[in-house]
Amino acid sequence: MPLTICTWNINSVRIRLDIVRAAVEQLRPDVLCLQETKCQDDKFPLNAIRDMGFPHIALNGQKGWHGVATFSRRPFVKVEKGDFCGKGDARHIAVTLAPEAALGKPLTVHNFYVPAGGDIPDPELNPKFAHKLAFLDELTAWAPLLRDAGDADSHAVLVGDLNIAPLETDVWNHKQLLSVVSHTPIEVDKLTTLQAAGAWVDVMRNFVPPQEKLFTWWSYRSPDHTVNDRGRRLDHVWASRTLAPSAGAMTVLKDARSWEKPSDHVPVALTFG
């Protein structure tokens, strides 16, 4: 049986249970990684998630903002949470699934919500941008991630809202967005360095070549997001070198941006094995 992993910045899990259910029915993921759940762990709608077919739930939430959660049809053998920049922010959770027939090795799924970085792309003037850059530096040297990326005896995936659109075709207008946080050269450089440190493969781009535009996010601050298609690819799926060749299909569920009470991000699903 192949294994489908889905990532989605949901922008509050509690007010979007209906569209989470709709996405699950459409994509049938085995593992669903959410970001910006904006929900404390003791307030999480566990029963609704179990009813969607995910008996196994790993949470890293906090009150009011951030928060990540990973749901699975198969049990976890390990759960790990990272704390970056010493802020206690809920921006990461990793789960490990036991070996399964198609992939043959344990699989670790890292689910990240990278700081957005505010509006001003200058770390001297904007502490939120400084935090984003420091977060990326810290991740690049983070031993658990390097360990999982390079482990020959297990597979690894890194997914989430990385809040950076690295390629020229990951934004609607490269030149116009060069000084807009999410596409500045310094962020792109740090993301590329992080990717190289683990030899991660940007598997979404195995399915849509780098010459073609590919977006996962469209701003709320536009009356109609379909006009001029002014999107960005902020959400990513990276696979370890050993796993990447078994990536068999990708879906970016763009329709979800037009659903009732949408998130500004859409789900991305990758099938392995």
Added chain:
DNA sequence: ATGGTAGGCAACCTA
């Protein structure tokens, strides 16, 4: 060049 919308949570903060 600016401001536009959305969510949490009860002031404005964040995206």
